[in-house]
Amino acid sequence: MSPDLVPLLGQAFGETVFMVLITLAVGGVCGLALGLGLYLTRPGNLLEHRGVFAVLNVAVNVVRPIPFIIFLVALGPVTRAVVGTTIGTGAFTFAMCVMASFVFARLVEQNLVSIDPGVIEAARAMGASPLRIVRTVVVPEALSPLILGYTFLFVGVLDMSAIAGYLGAGGLGDFAIVYGYRQYDWALTALVVVIIIVVVQLVQWLGNGLARRALRR
């Protein structure tokens, strides 16, 4: 690898970190909210509401399976309305945030349905309000799987960021293709792959550790 590529690689790494962190933050919060909404409004649950549940459920089912590269294009009008443009890091990050929210929503819901309804019943019997039950029972009881789900989301977001990067948002994926793949520089491509693997491993290790700690009882 020629030395003048080093700052470019650094910049690409920075762009990826930026996209991934923003997406994880926004997608994490929105996905948690959506997932809680799905869980709570599900028939038989705390805030049972057929209409709301049906809408959320369909929305998640429709969005989640769309390949990200197609979603990115399809979301164009919305992106333009919100961000003002459909290209550039901001626009792509917006699309990633939306996708990540829907993906995480399902992960959250799947982890919450495994909570023993008995403990929620007990909290209700003690006079706790639904909001308090979410805060003090639902989330703490499912914290460990939620952390693992969030770690899983990270890998998905990293994947999305590579696609977004290639389409113009920059980042590691773009760098690997432009300077590695296109230049037949396999060593460079391999280097980027190794960097990604190391980052994923580190994050997975961190997530597993936190999840185990949350489960220590």
Place this chain on the structure above:
Amino acid sequence: MSHPLLSFRDAVKEFPARGRGRRRGAPVRAVDGVTLDIDAGEVFGVIGYSGAGKSTLVRLANALETTTAGSVVVDGTDLTGLSEAQLRPVRAGIGMIFQQFNLLASRTVAGNVAYPLEVAGWPRADRDARVRELLDFVGIGDKADVHPARLSGGQKQRVGIARALATSPRLLLADEATSALDPETTADVLALLQRVNRELGITVVVITHEMEVVRSICHRVAVMEAGRVVELGDAYRVFSAPEHPVTRRFVASALRDVPSSAVLARLRERHPGRIVTARIDEVSGSSAQVTRVLAEHGVDGTIVFGGITELAERPYGSLTVELVGHDAAVHAALDGLRAATTVVDHGTATRPAAEGSDR
């Protein structure tokens, strides 16, 4: 007279039919017109087989479910028509314990017991002191910082009881609180519930399908079947003189002091004489009376089956005795026994009586 602590008036709870379209079943009337008064200070039992509607009935009492018709009044407050927000303080004022304990796995024992205090808005320092007091009361003061996963079933239920008592409720509801425990632990937990009633003056409603629970701690009992109360009264009366077939089944299954036909067949192989079963209870007769009658008529009575236990702290059971003596003496003794208590005559091996074959 003071008003009852908990009363149901023609209470009905109907669950909508499950499924949709053609597969839609009929709605389920889990509680079907129950009228019941539970007085302050008593231990009240609700017994019935699975699906009888017991859980639904207690869930009406602390407003986890609302009535479809009729009313539920707790400590003077009619729950009918109250909003969800208005029901929350009512629930907070009633303790509840569960078959599966329902403890928060993410909190320590102390954290679990503190939960209702947090809901009630207690300041932290007061909470800590109260939690310690409660854990000492239920006998697990040393387990405060342990997570529930490390406790035995009996210890978990003690945590459940401490948690239910935290806000000093006047009423404690126990839904199958001992059904997941072994017999010895069950006895410990029942003794604790009895202390809760006696020392703290808390009214306890226990839901169970085990006669043993009613036998050991209940003052009064309601027997439920298909959403209705089919028999109600003093626990001793209900079990010493059961009227409804469901109650009879419970009594027979719990005490097992009356020989079944298989047992009787075996008894006859070993005891050729006349076999009779005499009821021993406060209402009909004591074992001293049985002994006296047999002695008066010069008949030997060998106890071959049965036993006497306590029901609501009073003697209860039956003795199956082989009577040996002259025919006339045995006849006279049998008449004497009949005058003193309820007697089932099984006859002899060669001439069995039909009388005893209904159980």
